[in-house]
Amino acid sequence: MQQFKKQTISSIINAKGNRKLSMITAYDALFAKLFDGEVDFILVGDSLNMSFGGKNDTLSITMEQMIYHTKAVCNGAKNTFIICDMPFGTYTNEKIAFENAMAVYQQTSADAVKIEGGKNKAHIVKYLTDNSIAVVGHIGLMPQNFRVEGGYKIKGKDSQNIQSLIEDAKAIEAAGAFCIVLEGVKPDAAKLITEAVGVPIIGIGAGIDVDGQVLVWSDMLGFFDEFKPKFVRKYLNGAQLVKKSVQEYVRDVNDKTFPSDEEIY
Template identity: 55%
Template sequence: MQKITLSTFKNYKKNAQKIVAITAYDALMTQIFDEYADMILVGDSLHMSFNASGDTLGISVDAMIYHTQAVCAGARRALIVADMPFGSYYNVDEALKNALRFYTQTRCDALKLEVNADKIGIIESLVKEGFAIMPHIGLKPQSVRAEGGYKVKGKQENEAKELIALAKELESVGAFGILLEGVKKEVAAAITQQVSVPTIGIGSGVDCDGQILVWSDAFGFFSEFKPKFVRHYANGREFVSKAMQRYADDVRAKTFPNDEESY
């Protein structure tokens, strides 16, 4: 398999080839996804999906590095992007320190940061130091407490203009791509048309250059809540639950292990 790079992403945008992205948090699932995904995001969403947290804010840099190491161990093809967690880039010095940890302790290809206009300087500083950065704009899960919930962005004309201007600024300081979450589809389409770097959408319409979903959402494992933008491609929770039930039944009935499965 040929390794996907930042140059590959530029060519995808140039050739109007859609980018397939998904989250992963361990080597096992990464090995399954790697054949099909162009980008794998080690997202701080794991704090909600796999740690039963109400939001993404409590996960540490150490934990994100651990999971990024695991994903990198399972990947051969996909571009690996690691999430910088809440509190790890509140100023330039802290951002540089933690970005350096990701780059020296893992084999990730790039970093993702949730940003607004006041973080432009941080993105610029990281890019100048040689880090590949994908800013995340629109609905930002790390801001959920400050904003009082998860709110779609770009509904108002002034907010739409601000998002478009922000995307252009991020491109100008060297971002290699932009993740758009929960952005009105018309605004996401305008951003995609007006920047030369790829846009990856989640809940932001079909016109983005690529799409990303949290894997446990896409494959039906996280069933407590299904966002509007999620499509279930499998009923993973039911499949695994039934398999676990059969295993438990066999153990209790003393039919597992049999003689062929014993030493």
């Protein structure tokens, strides 16, 4: 199994065109420790509001909650580049964005923050990077736009939108973002966007012609089984395995076969 040494911003940028980058989400120390050294990045995604918190979207999670979970992930993963998602409403202007990003840096060991938005957020990306905050961008389908767009809308379906996405990518690259997550974009468009910039494009539901991939851990390991997004490949039937193990435990308790003599002080 490939073991990754901890990446730096330089090594991440230099990976473009040389090898694919892998990213996975984590929300706690337990799973972060399992992923540590196995992937290039761990993203403490605001997706935890749904998979961990049981909410219908990402919008209600707070900065305090994100910092709490980022601390936990940093405790578990000492050898992996860690990114903290900036939640909805925490980067509405330069001052607010810097105060919240500074709190992430001061209270956790995260290596970077991630914000959603293209041209309209380039000035915020620049302000953060000018003030020593490393930024990952996020364009295409942006979950924090869920309500204003009336759902999760696939992007890159026409030439006008593709050109707009290319402009978004170029704008936040110029502002200092060292990496960009590209979500829910048609593969042909994703290829053009990837070729248009000099920083890595990390895809999720954006095809194969990007510089890397990211998946939510509970999706790829089969722990969230209410529905499976089309772009997810399930690598484990986690929910079934856990349920089966719990059923066996209950059976052993009822049968009085647990604890055994070897499991008693």
